[in-house]
Amino acid sequence: MNNEDEFYDAVTGELLNHWCELTVKTLYCTSSPPPSLKTTLPAPMFSRNDFSIWGILKKCIGLELSKITMPIVFNEPLSFLQRITEYMEHTYLIHKAGSLSDSLDRMQAVAAFAVSAVASQWDRTGKPFNPLLGETYELTREEQGYRLISEQVSHHPPVSAFFAESLTGDFVFHGSIYPKLKFWGKSVEAEPRGTITLELLRHKEAYTWTNPFCCVHNVILGKLWIEQYGTVEIVNHSTGDKCVLNFKPCGMFGKELHRVEGYIQDKSKKRRCVIYGKWTECLWSVDPQAFEAYKKAERKGDTKKQKQEEVAGAENEDADEMPDVQETVAVIPGSTLLWRISSRPAHSAEMYNFTSFAVTLNELEPGMEAALPPTDCRLRPDIRAMETGDMDQASKEKERLEEKQREARKERAKDEQEWSTRWFQLGTNPHVGTQDWIYTGGYFDRNYTDCPNIY
Known part of the structure; x- marks a missing residue:
């Protein structure tokens, strides 16, 4: 198999016990799947203990992992299209933003949504399946007031485009994702690419941002x-407000592990509030x-402790050991709680560390199969086989689907035909002026007669 025929592999992650005297003005609740959906997978995850990927990756140090099988x-038994759908787990934050009259409050809710969107990656070390060209995924949650369609365009x-909309006309949320991956000897790093856009229609506001870097250590x-790290800038293109969030790298002693810190400024660049917390826990x-007063007092107390850590610290040459988790978020008096992570299922560790939301994403409810297009992820036989624990069948189906995709590409090349996307077209994001994939509509009319046969 030559390089052009290799297939893209995407990599796309503590409870509060330290409380100060504080004024907590809780704005938001948490969400969970409706009781009709499943709460566990059909089979526990397959053990990876007897497998090593060194033979595959040792020739790829410093290179982009765009064509590595x-x-x-x-893997984990979800497509990357389903993985990006996990942005919607905390949709209640979008609804909350739309209900607020003050633009600063709306930006705080949008910032909380942007952080919550990466929270499901905590401990999710399995890679999602690569979407086949033309693959789609639909998710409708009437009880949470939205529906979503995504397509591998x-x-x-490799580019995945998605579009979600409120069922009551309150918002649209859309973007196209194409992470760039590199292997660095001990870790795999995913550089975020693609603009994410949230439009609050009743306020005539549009917010844009990109995700932080994601790194999987000890591969x-x-x-x-x-680890998530990097700067995320959320811009309100209507008011000029901006939220700058710094996802901090863990550092040598792990003090900053999982921490997020930033601020919101208005169009005159005046800082209106500070945002802090952990993307694995909560945001305030x-x-x-x-x-600043709290940080000043904290720095005085940390000087002696830091010197002790520098004396005791030692770097492990064999593995990038995960630092011991430091104290959970110390809440500054007068803080407002913006978001808190939902607890995971009791047996999450046996289910690829899925959240309650992720567990439901491959479910085929009664009557759903007849209503879906033949390109929907739920109908992929390799993902379905893996979910039920049949790894041999899953591997065979994955190879079959990849071979089918290669043959289809060869036939198009022979006939000098270009692939035609079904639900999205290449265009320009009107808010940032960059290239983006724009939803063309029509999916929910349920006319799927011209959808390709990719499975």
Whole structure:
């Protein structure tokens, strides 16, 4: 198999016990799947203990992992289209933003949504299945007031486009995702690419941002763990407000592991509030003066502790050991709680560390199969086989589907035909002026007669 025929592999992650005296003005609740949906997978995950990916990755240090085939044992039973759908787990934050009259409050809710969108990656070290060209995924949650459609619109480079809308006309949420992956010897890094856009229609506001970097450590040796880092800028293109969030790298002693810290400024660049917390736990906002006073006192107490850590610290040459989790978020008096992560299922560790939301994404409810297009992820036989624990069948089906896709590409090349996307077309994001995939509509009319046969 030559390089052009290889297939893209996407990599796309503590409860509060330290409480200060504080004024907690809780704005948001948590959400959970409706009781009619499943709460567990049909079979526990397959053990990866007897497998090594060193033989595959050792020749790829410093290179982009855009054409590397990985053994199915390192997958999780979801397509990447389903994985990006997990942005919608905390849709109640979008609804909350739309209900608020003050633009600063709306930006806080949008910032909480942007952070919550990556929270499901905590401990999710399995890779999702690569979407086949033309693959789609639909999710409708009437009880949460939205519906979503996504499509794999490009294979080289791999691009996944999605569009979600409120059932009551309150918002649209859309974007196209094409992460760039690199292997660095001990870790795999995913550079975020693609603009994410949220439009609050009643306020005539549009917000845009990109995701932080994601790094999976110890892909060769040691316990896998995930780190998010980098700067995320959320811009309100209507008011000029901006939220700057710094997802902090863990550092040598792990003090900053999982931490997020930033601020919201208005169009005159005046800082209106500070945002802080952990993307694995919770997010708070507080007045900038209160934050600086707290930090000043904290720095005085940390000086001696830091010197002790520097003396005791030692770097492990064999593995990037995950630092011991430091104290949970210390809440500054006067803070407002913006978001708190939902608890995971009791047996999440045996289910690829899925959230309650992720567990439901491959479910085929009664009557659903007849209503879906033949390209929907739920109908992929390799994902379905893996979910039920049949790894041999899953591997065979994955190879069959990849071969079918290669043959279809060869036939198009022979006939000099270009692939035609079904639900999205390449265009320009009107808010940032960059290239984006725009939803063309019509999916929910349920006319799927011209959908390709990709399975």
